[in-house]
Amino acid sequence: MQMQQTQPAHLHMCAQRSLRLSTNHGPYLQGKVLVDLSNNLKKGIYPEANAEYLQRLVPGAAVVKGLNTLSAWALQNGLLAGKQAYLCGDSAEAKQAVSEVCTRLGLQVLDRGSLVEASSEHRPGPHCILLLLPAHQGVIYAKVEKKEDISFRIMISLANKVFPIVSLVMLSLCYLPGVIASFIQLYRGTKYRRFPDWLDRWMLCRKQIGLVALGFAVLHAVLTFIIPIRYSVRHKLISRVVDEMKKNKTTPFDFDNTEAWGTDSLLILGSVGFFLYVILGISSLPSVGASLSWREFNFIQSKLGHLTLFICTAHGYIYGWNKLMLPSTYKWYTPPGYMLCLIVPSVVLVLKVVLLLPCVDRTLTRIRQGWE
Amino acid sequence: MQMQQTQPAHLHMCAQRSLRLSTNHGPYLQGKVLVDLSNNLKKGIYPEANAEYLQRLVPGAAVVKGLNTLSAWALQNGLLAGKQAYLCGDSAEAKQAVSEVCTRLGLQVLDRGSLVEASSEHRPGPHCILLLLPAHQGVIYAKVEKKEDISFRIMISLANKVFPIVSLVMLSLCYLPGVIASFIQLYRGTKYRRFPDWLDRWMLCRKQIGLVALGFAVLHAVLTFIIPIRYSVRHKLISRVVDEMKKNKTTPFDFDNTEAWGTDSLLILGSVGFFLYVILGISSLPSVGASLSWREFNFIQSKLGHLTLFICTAHGYIYGWNKLMLPSTYKWYTPPGYMLCLIVPSVVLVLKVVLLLPCVDRTLTRIRQGWE
Amino acid sequence: MQMQQTQPAHLHMCAQRSLRLSTNHGPYLQGKVLVDLSNNLKKGIYPEANAEYLQRLVPGAAVVKGLNTLSAWALQNGLLAGKQAYLCGDSAEAKQAVSEVCTRLGLQVLDRGSLVEASSEHRPGPHCILLLLPAHQGVIYAKVEKKEDISFRIMISLANKVFPIVSLVMLSLCYLPGVIASFIQLYRGTKYRRFPDWLDRWMLCRKQIGLVALGFAVLHAVLTFIIPIRYSVRHKLISRVVDEMKKNKTTPFDFDNTEAWGTDSLLILGSVGFFLYVILGISSLPSVGASLSWREFNFIQSKLGHLTLFICTAHGYIYGWNKLMLPSTYKWYTPPGYMLCLIVPSVVLVLKVVLLLPCVDRTLTRIRQGWE
């Protein structure tokens, strides 16, 4: 148990769940303000939040939960100017006292309500799990790969197939629920009925889906940038020249205009799509989002988002079209992949176009304005 | 019209501009708090803000405008912990009541003043328009291109000429007004007179200009990274080897030291310039900017910004110098482009150097300190 | 001295340290609120903050320091909606009055305590200095380079050796203090004694070290992406083909499977490491960090950080292993570099593995829970 005497004599900091607290300090703490800045080392090991437990142990003290999102060293060294501190507590005066100390430390204080709220800070971290997904996926596929007894060297090729496909499908899954919602509203002719639960939940996790999709797209871009550095690619280039020289010494090496057209549009569509993708990501940074009005944010996320989906789908189609005329070396997994991954985006785009038809759009707008 | 009974019996939410509100609910709503969370589906269709209109309809109720920047689903599902909510309203008690509900939902409440302020949330979104510019520009040029009956395959080459040129010119346009302002102050000998209006407005949109310029620079970088993947580039490489082999079988293929020097400094200057460019962009993210002091922010934006401009201009000069000795294949559009785009940056840099001369700098500093 | 009459008659803005203030305006300013929005043009030229100086000059007025982080033009043009304004001052009423004006301008007001705090805004800017480091380092090495009479063309090659090495060492220096701290706690058997001062200070600047390391890593990535565009690389490729053709006209150009395996794992490990590195950077943006709980933030920074270190170290090892079998052309500087840079990361990783052994981990956890 850790106890630190801070400036105001009646303020106490407590950073550890303690079993010895009540017996030792109970009477001493009557009428004092107790600041609980602990986090449990592991989640879910205690049924109630530390702060609530403390309050139960020392009913006479006013417990304020907070500061637990800050670094202990920074706290001790007063290097916290400008940081935000969250406080929860049942006693307004206690919170006021803690708030004053915090302001003196340069902290910006945000009141987060009563003590019961404190538990909600211990929410599980879905944000983090999804961050590991891309790396994980890569590892799994690398393993599958090795089992298939295909040489390690096409690991990058495989990753560069899986990542963009997953990214494109996830991107379309961001925009599918919005389209479904519109059709439900059109079918019902009213907006005053709740959507089914699955749709509701799906719509609420679109941001997470979109960010993971962005992560895969970034990996695809990086893996594409390094293509020409790879030994196998350089080797193929050299051996093609050598072949060329040996075979047709007389015929001039001819330029295939269609292929030039194909690769160039593939690349420009990919680049522009990726650019818009990153803009979507930047606009979902909390501080950027907060500085945009709802209309601006919606314009970027909805209009620009559909444009991104359209451009990335076109990029995928051109890749497929190129495939038909290019002699592909790595055949396994390819045919299903690049064709299957275009189904969901195409469906979303077609449905969206239907919704944009003047007559449908008018009806939908009227429904959304509350006319029935 | 949508009506939701929330926890406190006297609080009502209203998410739609309603024509039937006054007749139906008028008397019922006397003395109640009305929360207006609507946004008009299209801008400028009504002369007054929805909240003001509501207030006129139900004069007896206290209208509070807010929460309209949050997602309706998130609102319904209580998944808003940590989000910011803006409230406007004429009645302090009404705002207090709404604020309490918001805090209970985990929202962080920010008071934005009286109800008249509400309209200002409906400001037009200049931020968004500029985001589409790069994509748009690309499309226009692609069209011009096709009309000129030059094959689609040099689309990337053209985009990779237009984007960096536009970016460099826009970057210099960020730093031109500051220089002009200094000369005006030097000429006038005082800082106590307003700048001409055009200069004022120009200075206010430098951030927007800079971000669009960054967007173009990023596109230039991405298009540069993919150069070696392009079919036409690979083809040129192969045919050069084949040519080489056929022509001078005996002469050793010699290494051009000047060209190696040229491309390498082109690339390193571009990379460092791009790096600093992105740092400028990161420091203009609202939350990063807010955590820097004015002095630090100004150091990055002004000193580092001029350094970025200098390095990017040098990059452009080396490109021009390279051009003179490299046999260029795509001749049209090039000569004006890369030469014209260096004029504005060069002028800005020369003027800035003049301002940094000790005597001029001393005079300027004295003027800015208020000495006359 | 600059004086602007704002809406409330008793509010005055003062943007310049003035020597003529007391004599001219002293009596006139009694009982008025004085807003000091100045920053000194150079640091440390006056012993006290401008606001304190002002207060001493006009003891009868209530001085509020603030708004000095905002742009003067934006301030004059009322384009500040949504921006944050910090206020410091001794008089609560004066701050209230300024706060009201600010709210009317659309500013979000944050109270930063009493006037003495104002000086702390003039803290030196360590953030900025480190931003110049990468550029600077590059310049120094370029100079060393020229003195060594080695051609300018390997500037990129040298930069692309120095940057990743510095980045990897700095990354491991981010995680070394945490490991040392754990061993100190293990040795002492208690957590209730302060760490030595140097360790304390080291731990506090880990964020800065990490961000600089990220900057170097980004430069390494960009310089790697442009490798195949370089003239010298293209030249080497062509001359290798020509050589190949001349020497072994009969033998088929054979594919080295080990080398393919080597470069591909080098590249995939680099890409994944870089991806995780950027995630670390994004999560340390103030607004992203603030939206994560302490547990989530710690998970990303500590767990994901060690994973990043592991992957980047493996990337370095594979590079060294590749080196042994590849005929390296640029020999100087290389052998010490890539081998030395692996020492610190390896030590950190080995120590971390020791700490993760079940028995050690259990003891450490008990110590950290306060059991002795």
Ligand SMILES: Cc1cc2nc3c(=O)[nH]c(=O)nc-3n(C[C@H](O)[C@H](O)[C@H](O)COP(=O)(O)OP(=O)(O)OC[C@H]3O[C@@H](n4cnc5c(N)ncnc54)[C@H](O)[C@@H]3O)c2cc1C
């Ligand atoms: C990189 C990336 C980042 C992302 N970041 C975010 C993020 O930060 N936050 C986020 O929410 N999503 C995010 N997304 C997901 C996605 O971009 C958004 O959810 C996007 O707004 C969905 O657009 P939509 O038009 O399909 O849906 P919505 O705009 O939600 O529309 C869906 C349905 O809601 C109804 N509706 C919409 N507007 C109205 C209205 N004015 N009146 C009545 N009914 C209406 C209609 O029924 C409509 O069909 C992100 C995606 C990506 C790829």
Ligand SMILES: Cc1cc2nc3c(=O)[nH]c(=O)nc-3n(C[C@H](O)[C@H](O)[C@H](O)COP(=O)(O)OP(=O)(O)OC[C@H]3O[C@@H](n4cnc5c(N)ncnc54)[C@H](O)[C@@H]3O)c2cc1C
């Ligand atoms: C990627 C990118 C992002 C950008 N983001 C931003 C952004 O977020 N915000 C932004 O404002 N700009 C931004 N810009 C634009 C630009 O970088 C800044 O406006 C930059 O500060 C201009 O520097 P300056 O020295 O020319 O102008 P300033 O520093 O404004 O100086 C201009 C003139 O103001 C006067 N002046 C300046 N300081 C003083 C002083 N202390 N006392 C008296 N007079 C003074 C002088 O007359 C001076 O010549 C961005 C640019 C880019 C490329």
Ligand SMILES: Cc1cc2nc3c(=O)[nH]c(=O)nc-3n(C[C@H](O)[C@H](O)[C@H](O)COP(=O)(O)OP(=O)(O)OC[C@H]3O[C@@H](n4cnc5c(N)ncnc54)[C@H](O)[C@@H]3O)c2cc1C
């Ligand atoms: C790109 C990049 C960005 C970065 N950004 C940041 C940033 O924004 N902020 C930042 O702080 N760092 C940042 N860092 C540095 C680094 O990632 C973090 O400091 C990281 O948390 C260190 O992890 P650690 O496990 O070594 O240290 P810590 O998690 O601090 O652990 C160090 C020691 O503290 C003690 N300790 C830790 N947790 C507990 C506990 N619950 N109870 C008791 N004792 C404990 C133990 O003695 C432990 O050994 C960044 C690094 C990089 C590369």
Ligand SMILES: NC(=O)c1ccc[n+]([C@@H]2O[C@H](COP(=O)([O-])OP(=O)(O)OC[C@H]3O[C@@H](n4cnc5c(N)ncnc54)[C@H](OP(=O)(O)O)[C@@H]3O)[C@@H](O)[C@H]2O)c1
């Ligand atoms: N959408 C937003 O994120 C949002 C946020 C703030 C303000 N606004 C503004 O508010 C006005 C109207 O907004 P709104 O509240 O009607 O929300 P909306 O998001 O504009 O529209 C969502 C539509 O879906 C309905 N809906 C949401 N969840 C549902 C569910 N689970 N089951 C069935 N239907 C569901 C809504 O019905 P209900 O009528 O029951 O909500 C509404 O018809 C517009 O002017 C908009 O600009 C919208």
Ligand SMILES: NC(=O)c1ccc[n+]([C@@H]2O[C@H](COP(=O)([O-])OP(=O)(O)OC[C@H]3O[C@@H](n4cnc5c(N)ncnc54)[C@H](OP(=O)(O)O)[C@@H]3O)[C@@H](O)[C@H]2O)c1
């Ligand atoms: N520049 C900023 O963004 C800013 C913000 C906060 C604090 N400060 C601090 O305030 C002190 C002085 O600042 P400042 O207010 O003089 O602003 P400044 O930005 O430092 O200087 C701007 C200069 O341009 C002048 N100016 C601005 N708009 C003008 C216009 N439309 N027409 C003519 N001249 C115009 C200002 O005159 P006026 O004298 O009429 O303003 C001032 O001379 C410095 O210590 C600075 O650090 C500056």
Ligand SMILES: NC(=O)c1ccc[n+]([C@@H]2O[C@H](COP(=O)([O-])OP(=O)(O)OC[C@H]3O[C@@H](n4cnc5c(N)ncnc54)[C@H](OP(=O)(O)O)[C@@H]3O)[C@@H](O)[C@H]2O)c1
């Ligand atoms: N670490 C954080 O950043 C942080 C922030 C908020 C809440 N929490 C929560 O608080 C609880 C325990 O945290 P904690 O306060 O013990 O901090 P901690 O960061 O979890 O642990 C740091 C450990 O290092 C010790 N320490 C820090 N600086 C030291 C120094 N200069 N010399 C010697 N030892 C030093 C601390 O001792 P002391 O006992 O003297 O602090 C503590 O043993 C956990 O549940 C954690 O989740 C941690």
Ligand SMILES: CCCCCCCCCCCCCCCC(=O)OC[C@H](COP(=O)(O)O)OC(=O)CCCCCCCCCCCCCCC
């Ligand atoms: C291919 C990658 C593309 C990356 C594109 C970066 C483009 C920059 C344009 C940003 C537009 C942001 C939309 C917000 C609209 C707006 O103005 O919003 C206005 C807000 C609020 O401004 P005010 O409150 O000051 O008016 O400003 C911002 O939010 C500034 C956002 C800056 C973003 C810089 C991001 C730097 C990160 C760079 C990543 C580099 C990737 C490199 C890949 C090789």
Ligand SMILES: CCCCCCCCCCCCCCCC(=O)OC[C@H](COP(=O)(O)O)OC(=O)CCCCCCCCCCCCCCC
């Ligand atoms: C070529 C692209 C270059 C990209 C460069 C990324 C460099 C990282 C250095 C960031 C410096 C930020 C300046 C703020 C100074 C500061 O310390 O400011 C201090 C602030 C406030 O910190 P505290 O309040 O916690 O002290 O911290 C920050 O703002 C952290 C900024 C983190 C930035 C990470 C950005 C990640 C985005 C990565 C883009 C990747 C592009 C990839 C291209 C291929």
Ligand SMILES: CCCCCCCCCCCCCCCC(=O)OC[C@H](COP(=O)(O)O)OC(=O)CCCCCCCCCCCCCCC
């Ligand atoms: C190789 C480069 C890798 C770049 C990776 C970008 C991956 C995107 C995943 C971001 C994960 C952020 C962690 C925060 C967890 C979270 O969800 O955190 C949740 C928070 C808070 O969300 P709410 O409060 O709205 O719930 O959301 C965010 O913080 C959104 C972060 C968006 C980040 C977008 C960054 C764009 C910059 C792109 C750089 C591009 C580089 C290009 C190089 C070629």
Ligand code: HEM
């Ligand atoms: C920097 C931008 C991009 C570039 C340069 C680029 C380039 C490429 C290239 C060269 C290929 C062929 C890969 C191969 O031969 O194995 C490809 C495939 C593909 N790309 Fe992109 N791309 C970019 C961005 C995107 C984005 C943002 C998406 C959307 C999610 C995407 C989706 C796809 C898909 C689905 C494939 C087919 C994958 C397969 O089946 O092999 N790309 N891209």
Ligand code: HEM
């Ligand atoms: C990643 C960083 C960069 C790299 C690798 C890079 C590389 C290049 C290359 C190879 C060219 C020649 C293009 C061609 O042959 O068509 C070029 C041209 C050019 N670059 Fe960059 N560059 C970078 C960043 C920048 C930046 C930040 C700017 C500033 C705005 C810039 C401005 C220019 C200009 C103006 C040209 C001449 C365009 C023309 O007329 O064709 N570059 N760059």
Ligand code: HEM
């Ligand atoms: C985009 C991701 C990355 C790619 C494609 C990549 C690729 C490469 C390549 C091709 C080399 C050999 C360079 C040469 O031949 O001169 C290399 C070296 C190296 N890389 Fe990376 N890398 C990446 C990210 C990283 C990261 C994040 C680190 C960690 C700091 C790192 C650390 C190193 C080190 C230490 C070397 C050895 C440098 C030397 O001694 O020459 N790399 N990398």
